[in-house]
Amino acid sequence: MFRLALLALVLSASPALAHHPLDGLPMQTFGQGLLSGVGHPILGLDHLFFVAVAGIAAHVARAPLIGVLGYVLSMLAGCMIVASGAAFPLQEAVIALSLLVVGGLLALGRVPTPRVLIALLAGFGLFHGAAFSDGIAGQEGGASLPVLLGYLAGLAVTQAAIACIAGALTARATRMAAQLTGAMAGGVGLYLMLDMAEGVLVRALIGA
Template identity: 55%
Template sequence: MKRFLIAAGAALAATPALAHHPLGGLPMTTFSEGLLSGVGHPVLGFDHLFFVALMGIAAIYTGQALRAPLAYVGAMLAGCALMAAGVALPMAETVIVASLLVLGFLVASGRALSPTMAIALFAGFGLFHGSAFGGTIAGQEGGVGGAVFAGYLIGLAMIQYAIAIVAGFTMRRVLAAPGAASINARLAGAMVAGVGIFLSLEILEGPIVAALAG
């Protein structure tokens, strides 16, 4: 769990941001730049990274280790496409933080999700994670071409599916957590829930300060 703890500490030191640009804010103009941006966003964004990794851990105890994460990937791509088309999902930032809390506490409880519940949960939250990713496309001045958009979607899908599969395999085989009630699996859930609590406080900080000042 040492690496997980280090990653958690890094996340707690960062402010929540739902769009993380590996190109340093430069516009995407080619397929390869779109692909690079798609790969980099979920890795640079700890909110997305932690959810996807924990999703892979939860999925491996459903008996659908390869299939369940695909529900997230499909919904995430749909949410991204909707946002790119100008259809924004409401309160995406809040729902993404809620996804860390909900999945984190579920995994920390030690109870395995049923395949149906896992797929519904992953797909539901995937729409909002995708909407956040789509903000990069929607926010690029002048828009993007079809090749750039295709590269971006491919990058997003490939890296997140890979993260989920590797996280689940690592938890079950490398960290020797054969069941959902295993201590390492539950600790992973608790860590992600803790990150969700921290990000929740970041969201509430503004309204609380405004209320106190008023």
């Protein structure tokens, strides 16, 4: 049952990795910001996989709540930092690396101690949050306070729910199912890293 749920998750996720739930329409209200915040973690396959394995790894490390909370708070901080005008270099590369590292540790059955895992999830959370800031960066004149608050609330609630549900499912599944999930997430991370490396190589060859 657990594996069927994972398969459905993969098949329902967008292969484009980044979409806007409002189709790029401007956000003007708290509700529109909330809807956008709810949709971004679900429509982005890289973020969806990471938050799921983050919740599973936190459960395996016996720190289900503090692990998820550490990631979510750090993710919100990263989003606000970039929304305020700062920049995070190598954003997409670190996001791909986060999938490879956390997914790989889970697949190998080598989840670190709670303290180390929380630091790892929080560090990667900054970069995932930085990527989520793109959802409000295109707002003409900047996002209003109600839109920003709605967006952050949607991000926090959705990702916390996904992580906690993934962790709870792990409690009812076999160890192999958790490792399989980690392997799938690690595979996504490896694919993204290879795709980025290919792009860099092609640009170097054509002198772009």
